[in-house]
Amino acid sequence: MGKVIVEVCCGLNCSMKGGQELLDIVESDSLFRENGIDIIPVNCLQCCNDGFLSPVVSINGECHTRMTTERLVSTLRSFIN
Amino acid sequence: MPDLPKLGIFEKLRGIFTPVKEVRRQVLTEVAKMIVENKSPSYIETIPYNIIAKDTPTYRESVFRERAIVRERTRLAFGLDLKEFGAHGPIIDDVSPAMTDKKFLEIPIVNVIKAGCERCETDSFWVTNNCRKCMAHPCSIICPVDAVMIGEHAAFIDQKKCIRCGRCGQVCPYNAIVHRERPCAIACGVNAIISDKDGFAEIDYQKCVSCGMCIISCPFGAIGEKSEIVQIMYALRGERPVYIEIAPSFVGQFGPLIKPPMIVKALKELGFAGVVEVAYGADVDILIEAKELAKMVKQKKENGKSKRKFIGTSCCPAWVLAAIRNSPNQATNISESSTPMVETARKIKKMDPDARVVFLGPCIAKKNECFSPEVGEFVDFVMTFEELGALFQAYGIDPSEMEETEDLKDASEVGRGFAVAGGVAEAIISQTKEILKQDVDISFTSADTLAGCVQMLKEIESGKISPLLVEGMACPYGCIGGPGTLAPLYQAKRKVTMYAKNAKVKLPSHYLK
Numbered sequence: 001m002g003k004v005i006v007e008v009c010c011g012l013n014c015s016m017k018g019g020q021e022l023l024d025i026v027e028s029d030s031l032f033r034e035n036g037i038d039i040i041p042v043n044c045l046q047c048c049n050d051g052f053l054s055p056v057v058s059i060n061g062e063c064h065t066r067m068t069t070e071r072l073v074s075t076l077r078s079f080i081n
Numbered sequence: 082m083p084d085l086p087k088l089g090i091f092e093k094l095r096g097i098f099t100p101v102k103e104v105r106r107q108v109l110t111e112v113a114k115m116i117v118e119n120k121s122p123s124y125i126e127t128i129p130y131n132i133i134a135k136d137t138p139t140y141r142e143s144v145f146r147e148r149a150i151v152r153e154r155t156r157l158a159f160g161l162d163l164k165e166f167g168a169h170g171p172i173i174d175d176v177s178p179a180m181t182d183k184k185f186l187e188i189p190i191v192n193v194i195k196a197g198c199e200r201c202e203t204d205s206f207w208v209t210n211n212c213r214k215c216m217a218h219p220c221s222i223i224c225p226v227d228a229v230m231i232g233e234h235a236a237f238i239d240q241k242k243c244i245r246c247g248r249c250g251q252v253c254p255y256n257a258i259v260h261r262e263r264p265c266a267i268a269c270g271v272n273a274i275i276s277d278k279d280g281f282a283e284i285d286y287q288k289c290v291s292c293g294m295c296i297i298s299c300p301f302g303a304i305g306e307k308s309e310i311v312q313i314m315y316a317l318r319g320e321r322p323v324y325i326e327i328a329p330s331f332v333g334q335f336g337p338l339i340k341p342p343m344i345v346k347a348l349k350e351l352g353f354a355g356v357v358e359v360a361y362g363a364d365v366d367i368l369i370e371a372k373e374l375a376k377m378v379k380q381k382k383e384n385g386k387s388k389r390k391f392i393g394t395s396c397c398p399a400w401v402l403a404a405i406r407n408s409p410n411q412a413t414n415i416s417e418s419s420t421p422m423v424e425t426a427r428k429i430k431k432m433d434p435d436a437r438v439v440f441l442g443p444c445i446a447k448k449n450e451c452f453s454p455e456v457g458e459f460v461d462f463v464m465t466f467e468e469l470g471a472l473f474q475a476y477g478i479d480p481s482e483m484e485e486t487e488d489l490k491d492a493s494e495v496g497r498g499f500a501v502a503g504g505v506a507e508a509i510i511s512q513t514k515e516i517l518k519q520d521v522d523i524s525f526t527s528a529d530t531l532a533g534c535v536q537m538l539k540e541i542e543s544g545k546i547s548p549l550l551v552e553g554m555a556c557p558y559g560c561i562g563g564p565g566t567l568a569p570l571y572q573a574k575r576k577v578t579m580y581a582k583n584a585k586v587k588l589p590s591h592y593l594k
Contacts, residue, residue: 011479012335012481015335015336015470016110016474017106018098020569022098023337024096024571024572041336043481
């Protein structure tokens with residue numbers, strides 16, 4: 001199974017709208033690391049439209065907006081199965 | 082049953098981005114934007130419609146209630162008192178006085194927004210539908226006051242007879258009996274949450290120490306604190322230079338990629354004339370307390386006991402107030418030195434007598450501390466990291482885009498360690514050992530959460546423990562667990578510790594007299 005690169009935007013708008021919590025929750029779950037999913041905090045991805053679409057997570061280069069914990073965790077789990 | 086550890090009240094909502102946090106931050110950002118864009122006072126009526134923009138409700142039963150709650154939050158953001166039920170009148174008729182660069186904040190700082198309060202059951206036992214109306218019914222057998230009845234489909238508890246002993250819940254094989262308690266009251270370590278005649282939560286201000294733990298524990302976001310961001314923004318436009326002193330817990334608050342020099346630059350972009358570490362003030366206090374502690378250690382060695390029973394830290398205002406009110410005899414041992422916030426502000430005003438000082442920290446109790454004249458003389462305003470985030474958003478300043486031009490070098494490693502529970506005690510003890518020039522064992526205790534602090538004082542009073550140094554922290558895990566923080570705990574602790582190791586010196590005595 002190929003590596004999955006998950007980049008969590010740490011720009012100001014995303015940080016204030018749940019980005020930090022998202023990063024913490026998926027980073028601290030060893031399940032993802034053990035299954036080839038890399039969680040990386042990155043600087044502003046410039047796709048939040050002035051915070052309107054925060055928080056943003058990029059999965060394998062594709063920007064996902066208004067990301068929620070539920071969606072991110074279930075998306076990452078589907079990569080494992 | 083999965084083997085998950087049971088979470089205490091402070092751990093349940095922590096590290097999760099909830100709609101409560103979202104609305105709270107939206108209000109702050111909208112208010113900050115209103116001031117940045119120089120809107121007229123009447124614009125305040127537009128804010129609830131900006132935040133609750135849909136026609137169907139998202140969080141409550143109606144958009145009208147949602148907007149009413151946002152209106153009250155907006156008032157708190159301006160530093161105004163709540164209007165609440167029965168106060169008939171437009172929200173905007175007294176906003177203008179808050180749009181000033183003068184000190185405007187008045188007590189009470191922490192307020193229950195009754196429009197948002199769901200009147201949760203307080204301290205009562207209820208039978209849930211897990212009940213199987215079993216043949217054994219130990220619940221009704223064990224009840225000492227015959228309050229448990231067996232109905233047609235399940236057991237039920239007569240609330241008038243129930244004495245809240247909890248035995249029924251203890252013996253139920255299906256764990257069908259639950260204890261209901263309001264989260265705000267569980268979080269309050271000084272029993273300051275009571276109910277009004279209608280069952281809404283109410284704060285007993287004789288007991289409340291403004292720690293703010295109830296604010297971040299209410300799952301409905303029905304408690305809020307007043308803010309000074311409006312006055313701070315006007316002050317930044319004023320003629321007098323405004324300096325900002327930043328608490329040691331600031332490191333890592335805005336994200337793992339934001340290094341301290343970037344925060345310094347971002348603050349200067351906002352218009353602050355200078356940035357100073359509060360850890361400098363911590364160093365001043367460490368020296369004062371260490372000298373006293375060294376004296377006590379010597380007295381104990383020579384006479385078997387010290388003149389002073391113990392020395393208590395004074396940097397956490399919520400802990401100090403809670404100690405004075407709950408254990409007045411023990412509280413006399415708390416250090417009389419000014420807090421790090423005051424010492425740093427004093428230094429700033431000595432360097433620039435025209436300066437105004439803003440304290441930036443994780444703390445709501447610091448807002449209350451400023452009402453003491455000897456504190457308010459030096460510290461003009463208090464802002465939390467969350468409020469600063471709103472300012473950054475309103476001004477369009479992103480710390481992650483700032484260059485790392487200058488780092489702060491104001492403090493020692495142990496001074497920077499004040500942000501984590503146990504860090505203050507460790508600092509004072511390290512410095513004391515340096516003064517004594519010996520690695521002697523010094524007994525100390527430290528407690529976090531107000532309930533823990535009050536318990537610790539009880540044990541000292543009863544003689545169960547006899548520490549020479551006592552550290553009290555109102556927030557879980559210390560200041561990094563404060564109500565105004567943005568970063569998850571693990572991140573904050575890691576970054577604070579790393580930054581401490583980068584300090585110019587290890588101990589205050591290495592650069593202070």
